[in-house]
Amino acid sequence: MSKKEKLSFSSKAVHVGNEPDSKTGAVIPPLFATTTYLQDGVGQDRGYDYSRASNPTRQMHEENIAALENGNFGIAFSSGMAATTALFQTFDSGDHFIVSRNTYGGTYRVLEKVFKRHGFEIDFIDTKELEIVEQSIKSNTKMVFVETPTNPLLEITDVQSLSKICKRKNILLGVDNTFMSPYGQRPLELGADVVMHSSTKFIGGHSDLIGGALITSKGDLAKELFFIQKSVGAIPSAFDCWLLLRSTKTLSLRVQRQSDTAMKLALWLEKQNIEKVIYPGLESFPQHELASNQQLTPDGRPIYGSIISIDLGSIDARDRFLSKLNLFLLAESLGGVESLISNPYNMTHGEVPKEIKIDMSITEGLIRLSIGIEDFNDLKYDLENAL
Numbered sequence: 001m002s003k004k005e006k007l008s009f010s011s012k013a014v015h016v017g018n019e020p021d022s023k024t025g026a027v028i029p030p031l032f033a034t035t036t037y038l039q040d041g042v043g044q045d046r047g048y049d050y051s052r053a054s055n056p057t058r059q060m061h062e063e064n065i066a067a068l069e070n071g072n073f074g075i076a077f078s079s080g081m082a083a084t085t086a087l088f089q090t091f092d093s094g095d096h097f098i099v100s101r102n103t104y105g106g107t108y109r110v111l112e113k114v115f116k117r118h119g120f121e122i123d124f125i126d127t128k129e130l131e132i133v134e135q136s137i138k139s140n141t142k143m144v145f146v147e148t149p150t151n152p153l154l155e156i157t158d159v160q161s162l163s164k165i166c167k168r169k170n171i172l173l174g175v176d177n178t179f180m181s182p183y184g185q186r187p188l189e190l191g192a193d194v195v196m197h198s199s200t201k202f203i204g205g206h207s208d209l210i211g212g213a214l215i216t217s218k219g220d221l222a223k224e225l226f227f228i229q230k231s232v233g234a235i236p237s238a239f240d241c242w243l244l245l246r247s248t249k250t251l252s253l254r255v256q257r258q259s260d261t262a263m264k265l266a267l268w269l270e271k272q273n274i275e276k277v278i279y280p281g282l283e284s285f286p287q288h289e290l291a292s293n294q295q296l297t298p299d300g301r302p303i304y305g306s307i308i309s310i311d312l313g314s315i316d317a318r319d320r321f322l323s324k325l326n327l328f329l330l331a332e333s334l335g336g337v338e339s340l341i342s343n344p345y346n347m348t349h350g351e352v353p354k355e356i357k358i359d360m361s362i363t364e365g366l367i368r369l370s371i372g373i374e375d376f377n378d379l380k381y382d383l384e385n386a387l
Contacts, residue, residue, distance in 0.1 A: 080198025093119030163191025
């Protein structure tokens with residue numbers, strides 16, 4: 001058993017990829033802000049030749065994020081969408097894919113408006129209904145790609161049960177784990193083949209960088225992804241990778257705090273005069289039991305995330321509510337230390353056709369809250385005043 005396999009999650013977050021510098025003894029590894037490297041002769045480099053292909057700081061980040069997902073390989077990209085794009089670029093024209101119907105608008109956009117032009121067949125279906133998933137598999141289906149919980153309705157797919165279907169059918173299972181982070185859910189342990197993160201969100205955690213990552217234990221898939229990373233060049237900067245190494249050190253602390261506060265706020269919101277409160281930790285949530293069994297901290301405790309969605313019923317109610325907020329900031333993104341609020345209908349899912357949004361219950365009155373690390377009472381007062 002290797003050193004990293006022996007460590008607990010929080011210890012891995014601090015130490016894996018963060019070894020002190022061997023030359024100076026610096027506790028914080030140096031930032032390798034270089035594009036190119038001295039070679040001792042033709043064909044005689046020292047492990048690096050050009051930073052698009054490989055960079056020591058990026059490698060440290062990739063080792064760190066792979067360890068947190070308990071995977072063998074981490075491949076870093078310039079954004080979550082670059083990571084998703086790279087994963088689909090490992091396939092061929094004519095291949096068929098099943099993707100969560102209630103998925104992030106950017107994922108819908110790149111698959112519907114880019115990859116379909118290149119001959120991909122894509123069906124957006126309700127992946128929480130496993131019978132529908134199995135019935136949708138075709139002879140040319142190559143991957144099922146699910147987001148769980150989904151954005152913004154927090155629908156949950158049973159990853160372990162779905163992985164058994166995918167293995168039986170000899171197709172890959174990819175999971176977008178952005179909403180839970182490796183602290184709250186580790187899909188590779190549940191049978192997934194590859195995990196995607198928008199590391200902009202909880203992994204970065206401070207709303208100061210853009211990044212993405214893919215994690216897998218499948219050597220052949222990792223080899224293809226590293227080739228695409230080098231060939232296409234959608235890589236994160238060395239500085240962003242250095243910031244990500246800083247950020248994951250506090251990942252467990254941040255995510256636990258955010259989730260604890262979200263649980264208390266959801267319980268309070270459910271008692272208010274609100275049309276709908278959506279949060280997996282509530283017993284009223286249709287998939288509460290599945291969330292309690294699948295979304296677990298590294299020591300096995302249920303955790304429900306820090307995203308809450310509420311439906312205020314109308315555009316007027318939405319706008320009055322938003323206009324009175326002070327702490328919650330109306331902005332895109334999520335997972336940062338500050339609390340953010342957004343209207344998915346017009347923001348994250350703005351380019352999804354209206355009829356599809358309505359069919360998915362993404363209404364103009366739907367509000368998505370991303371809970372930060374502020375004090376519970378201050379956040380509650382802000383929401384109470386706005387309501």
